[in-house]
Amino acid sequence: VSSSLTLEEIAKRAGVSRSTVSRVINDQPNVRAPVRERVWQIIRETGYQPHAAARSLVTRRTRIVGVIIPEAVTTLFTDPFFSHLLSGITRTCNAHGYHLMLSLFNGPVGPEEMYRRVVGGGHLDGVVVASTRFEDPLIEHLLEDDVPFVLVGRYPEERVRYVDIDNVGAARIAVDHLARLGHSRIGTITGPLNVCSGADRLEGYRQAMEAHRLPVSDSLIVEGDFSEESGMAAARRLLSVGVTAIFAASDIMAVGALKVIREAGLRVPQDVALVGFDDMPIAAALQPALTTVRQPVEQMGAMAADLLLGLLDCPPVGRPPPQVLILPTKLIVRESCGALQ
């Protein structure tokens, strides 16, 4: 889909050579002002757009960044996390004239094949990867193939750049909140523990409990998978050991817990206090039943893209991506490899 106008054609109409037109389009020097103006004029009149494929065949760049969401993330699609993330990434891309190719590794095709399709073929200048497990083979491939990429979510490996929120700190705040409310039997519904955010939020729970000198028995910790069902199952277990407060590592799971608690004839927050986690505006509807931790997902997306475009030498990304702190949750940015924080 494109007009069949070519550089050649524009050159002819402007009475110059292809090179000159090319220079004008690419804002290169060595074109006299009047000529430049005349060429722009023609370009505007004709609505000419250079052919992307032809251009990238020679420049070896496509101005397309990929967004890869691995695994069957149906569960993750239950909340607006990805919408917000994509919104942020898009914002950055639009601002810099980049395009975004979205790849969900969910279809009938396996992840290895998807990887080949997406990354091979040279469609992409770089990649943003969301939601990875520890030691994800995808990451290994990207490193091996020397693909510029940025992760959304912490990844404990020197060579990997990423953007993340301070999951440990945020979880600590949440649990600390419950402890200050006077609760001593505080349970937690964790995310999958092979995922960074899952593990980190549990660590935050542990730290807060310890800080308040509260005992952390195994029965107070139930692993979930971010789904509502897992939240319900976990809540049943927690109720059976008599907790008076629950920190759920995601709002979705908190909602599941809420259901179970109410079904048990208990009131929230009077009988059981509940804190969720995520930026899910809808959760506000459940107030005062549910308290939640906000995470700046949209910004995380924008910053991830900023970082990536920086890697690609996107001309003047200018300012390094800012270190943003929002609400109780803050961002950690690993700017250059090795410089963790």
Place this chain on the structure above:
Amino acid sequence: VSSSLTLEEIAKRAGVSRSTVSRVINDQPNVRAPVRERVWQIIRETGYQPHAAARSLVTRRTRIVGVIIPEAVTTLFTDPFFSHLLSGITRTCNAHGYHLMLSLFNGPVGPEEMYRRVVGGGHLDGVVVASTRFEDPLIEHLLEDDVPFVLVGRYPEERVRYVDIDNVGAARIAVDHLARLGHSRIGTITGPLNVCSGADRLEGYRQAMEAHRLPVSDSLIVEGDFSEESGMAAARRLLSVGVTAIFAASDIMAVGALKVIREAGLRVPQDVALVGFDDMPIAAALQPALTTVRQPVEQMGAMAADLLLGLLDCPPVGRPPPQVLILPTKLIVRESCGALQ
């Protein structure tokens, strides 16, 4: 990002010419079986992938479909509608070896410029457009430029292909439900009325009210914009005219209404019955307060992409996209232009 292997290189290693390798890759005839096998062998060994840009420079096809979401859809990002839609589109694309380019017209760049960037340059073979208003200039451009495209959402114009749910019917069912419950003063919070789904759901409300011989005064109809805030404002107006039931054209607005109703000291559904609209699993958490209409968004996405790929002569799309009926809401597909229903 791609290996620097070329056709030439493969040809050399296989002891054949470029043409032959090309034929093998593209599954063309006129290659003897043993040769074909040997070439595949080398390709597999080396992990060769043809360079996408070079290929589309000559074929004039990219195997990329665009997904355009016009306007600042922040409000629409509050619910998982787009996540599900993208999931469906992706499913189809993955199955047919197509890629997906996501364009949110939200950045600092205006829609006209975004259109040029995205559609010009020949990046895309076709486009899926979501969430359009009546007489959207975007649609006019696409028609004018002869871009193959499919809309998600009804569009009253002969030349446009689209996929949609039966909004009128679904709304009718929702309101009918309330009427059968014995309510006579039923109000509705509509979506934006310059959007098809908004207008259609209102029409469904009207039809159901009429069928039950219930008076429809203007005060029973309040226009919202799918946002929670608008739902709250609308609910206040409706409560002030003494409705006992509300049909909200989106779950988000229903949640807003729920808040307001509860703040007014009323119980849901005992004092005021509430029905929402959308496929928002989280809304289930609000049961029994909130009843909602499910829409098969994921399927809508998949079907839209099916239709588009059909337009692109994607070789054997085989079966025409099925006419799916799910839950109370059903799909209407305009398969070929002119053949509505």
Place this chain on the structure above:
DNA sequence: GTGAAAGCGCTAACAT
């Protein structure tokens, strides 16, 4: 059935 050769539309190195 296979190879040779001509481009697709663009950029970039080299002349002028």
Place this chain on the structure above:
DNA sequence: ATGTTAGCGCTTTCAC
């Protein structure tokens, strides 16, 4: 400052 030329890696006639 501008034009000429040689490809980028692939598909596709057209010979053989």
